Amino acid sequence: xxxxLARDGRILVAPLxxxxxxxxGLPLVVDLIxxxxxxxxxxxxxxxxxxxxxxxxxxxxxxxxxxAWFSLRFGLLCATAQVLIGLFLAIFLEPLLARRPWxxxxxxxxxxxxxxxxxxxxxxxxxxxxxxxxxxMFTYVGDSPSFLGPDNAFKTLVVVEVLQWTPFALLILYSxxxxxxxxxxxxxxxxxxxxxxxxxxxxxxxxxxxxxxTFFIRFIDSFRVFDNVYTLTGAGAGGSxxxxxxxxxxxxxxxxxxGRAVAASMLLLAASWLVLSVVHRLSQRRAxxxx
Amino acid sequence: xxxxxxxxxxxxxxxxxxxxxxxxxxxxKSEAEIAGNPSWWIEAPTLANYQGxxxxxxxxxxxxxxxxxxxxxxxxxxxxxLLAFPAAYAMVRFETGQKWLLPLVANLxxxxxxxxxxPLYLVYARVGLLDTELGLALILCxxxxxxxxxxxxxSLRDLPAELDxxxxxxxxxxxxxxxxxxxxxxxPALATTMVLGFVYAWNEFLxxxxxxxxxxxxxxxxxxxxxxxxxxGVRWGTAAAVMVLSVLPPMVLGLLLYRRIGQSLxxxxxxx
Numbered sequence: 150x151x152x153x154l155a156r157d158g159r160i161l162v163a164p165l166x167x168x169x170x171x172x173x174g175l176p177l178v179v180d181l182i183x184x185x186x187x188x189x190x191x192x193x194x195x196x197x198x199x200x201x202x203x204x205x206x207x208x209x210x211x212x213x214x215x216x217a218w219f220s221l222r223f224g225l226l227c228a229t230a231q232v233l234i235g236l237f238l239a240i241f242l243e244p245l246l247a248r249r250p251w252x253x254x255x256x257x258x259x260x261x262x263x264x265x266x267x268x269x270x271x272x273x274x275x276x277x278x279x280x281x282x283x284x285x286m287f288t289y290v291g292d293s294p295s296f297l298g299p300d301n302a303f304k305t306l307v308v309v310e311v312l313q314w315t316p317f318a319l320l321i322l323y324s325x326x327x328x329x330x331x332x333x334x335x336x337x338x339x340x341x342x343x344x345x346x347x348x349x350x351x352x353x354x355x356x357x358x359x360x361x362x363t364f365f366i367r368f369i370d371s372f373r374v375f376d377n378v379y380t381l382t383g384a385g386a387g388g389s390x391x392x393x394x395x396x397x398x399x400x401x402x403x404x405x406x407x408g409r410a411v412a413a414s415m416l417l418l419a420a421s422w423l424v425l426s427v428v429h430r431l432s433q434r435r436a437x438x439x440x
Numbered sequence: 441x442x443x444x445x446x447x448x449x450x451x452x453x454x455x456x457x458x459x460x461x462x463x464x465x466x467x468x469k470s471e472a473e474i475a476g477n478p479s480w481w482i483e484a485p486t487l488a489n490y491q492g493x494x495x496x497x498x499x500x501x502x503x504x505x506x507x508x509x510x511x512x513x514x515x516x517x518x519x520x521x522l523l524a525f526p527a528a529y530a531m532v533r534f535e536t537g538q539k540w541l542l543p544l545v546a547n548l549x550x551x552x553x554x555x556x557x558x559p560l561y562l563v564y565a566r567v568g569l570l571d572t573e574l575g576l577a578l579i580l581c582x583x584x585x586x587x588x589x590x591x592x593x594x595s596l597r598d599l600p601a602e603l604d605x606x607x608x609x610x611x612x613x614x615x616x617x618x619x620x621x622x623x624x625x626x627x628p629a630l631a632t633t634m635v636l637g638f639v640y641a642w643n644e645f646l647x648x649x650x651x652x653x654x655x656x657x658x659x660x661x662x663x664x665x666x667x668x669x670x671x672x673g674v675r676w677g678t679a680a681a682v683m684v685l686s687v688l689p690p691m692v693l694g695l696l697l698y699r700r701i702g703q704s705l706x707x708x709x710x711x712x
Contacts, residue, residue, distance in 0.1 A: 154534050154614070155534060157614035158530040158533075158536030161526035161529060161530035161536070162526070162530045162531070162536050162537050164523050165526075165527040165545075165585075172556075172578060172579070172581075172582050173548075175559070176556045176559035176560050176563065177559070180556075180558070183559070183562075238452055241448060242452075245445050245446065245449055251698070252449065253699075256452060256453060256456065257701070258456075259456045259457055259460070260705075261690040262459075262460060262643070262690070262691065263643035263644075263660045263690075264645065265643075265645035265664060266643075266660060267459055269663055269667060269679075270462070270683060273462065273463060273679065273680060274459050278475070279466075280478055281462050281479060281480060284479060312455055312458065313456070317709075320706055321709045321710070324702075324703075324706040363709065366709055369550045372552075373551075373553070376660075379645075379649075380664050394553075398557075407558070410558055411559070414558060415555070417554070417555055418552075421550055421551045421552060421555075
């Protein structure tokens with residue numbers, strides 16, 4: 150009986166496994182082969198082994214490191230801002246949202262919009278002549294900075310990303326906040342703890358795992374960002390707003406530098422794996438400590 | 441204090457939805473008014489931009505793009521449910537692959553998609569899947585799988601195992617049980633996951649940009665063509681109208697089903 154169940158289990162898992170092997174395993178093998186080969190679109194079927202030359206070429210490229218640094222800064226900054234603003238909104242708006250849950254629908258709406266379209270919409274909104282933001286600045290402030298120019302592009306992109314994805318942080322943190330049992334807070338209140346004291350000693354520690362998970366998810370998503378940056382500024386002047394994903398994309402499609410692009414994407418994969426295993430270690434230690 | 445909360449709420453909603461609101465307003469202005477009046481006030485509301493989209497149908501076939509988005513999203517989301525549902529059941533009840541397959545798929549969410557995009561492009565070019573709805577749908581399925589699998593496994597875990605055991609005693613096979621007992625009970629979870637998968641697939645951009653050029657172009661990519669193709673003089677009114685039509689389907693789903701979507705996203709984030 151047990152044996153038959155195990156067999157049924159394998160049959161049920163088989164389609165998914167085969168699909169993953171075909172759609173992810175095969176590409177990974179192709180990635181590995183091309184990352185150590187000299188290859189062009191014309192010679193795609195006869196790659197020539199060149200060892201680690203592609204990796205060396207990517208790692209010695211200045212633009213690669215600039216993209217890596219851009220993505221890292223972008224990811225950390227966006228994730229931090231989203232968690233802080235999301236935390237504030239979740240706690241401050243809780244009395245409103247608890248009584249009228251439908252208000253949440255309006256806060257969640259930005260998540261339903263394709264990031265690529267958000268990037269395009271900001272091309273309109275920030276346009277020097279037809280955009281509402283420069284118009285507002287010219288009319289009421291007297292001058293408008295060039296939002297997508299080399300000096301401001303990074304800041305603008307951070308604001309765009311934070312405004313769209315703070316709702317995600319808000320949603321997760323709000324559901325963590327409302328799931329704190331009321332009697333825990335009441336007990337603290339009876340013991341004479343004020344609002345701030347309760348926030349710092351009870352709410353925030355209990356929300357710790359949710360805050361950590363939110364930060365991690367937002368960091369990953371902002372680090373690997375492609376869509377909104379690509380449609381809003383592209384790689385920017387001189388590659389100033391190229392993220393890692395955009396760098397790989399351009400190396401492949403614009404320069405036709407297949408080996409280098411693939412080597413860079415393998416490095417990206419290794420970096421994600423490293424981050425994942427660190428996070429996994431951390432969350433296990435926490436689970437171990439609380440058990 | 442309550443007034444202050446309402447003010448903060450209003451500011452948050454306006455700031456976060458700012459680009460969508462501005463684009464919606466622009467889409468109801470004539471091209472002449474857009475050039476002269478960038479504010480949020482509409483002097484003379486008009487539907488000319490929406491009619492204008494169809495006037496350029498020979499170069500920019502919006503209905504075709506919307507159809508491509510719809511077809512590949514339905515197919516991609518449906519396929520991910522089809523693969524993930526039996527697998528999630530086996531993981532939850534028989535612990536098949538729960539140690540390696542579930543974490544593997546769940547962690548896919550953290551890997552930059554571009555890593556798989558280049559080899560898939562090369563493979564697709566060889567097998568003739570480039571620029572097809574099926575090819576795009578297969579990838580959208582991969583994009584959706586992490587969230588779909590985590591959500592389905594979580595909801596199946598909440599179903600009482602006693603039902604399974606009772607059906608077993610009555611002599612049901614695993615597959616009969618899955619079909620007649622588990623599937624009906626899991627329908628609400630499957631429906632929510634389907635909606636979420638549809639929205640994610642609809643909004644996907646990177647793969648659609650790389651893998652489609654003409655026949656299978658989706659609306660997110662189509663809207664970006666619009667900016668590139670018009671060179672220096674972008675027709676902002678028509679562009680705004682196109683963007684409004686492109687965001688409408690996922691936004692309507694989001695407004696109607698915000699509660700279920702919210703619960704799923706929260707569950708998916710904490711469990712994944």
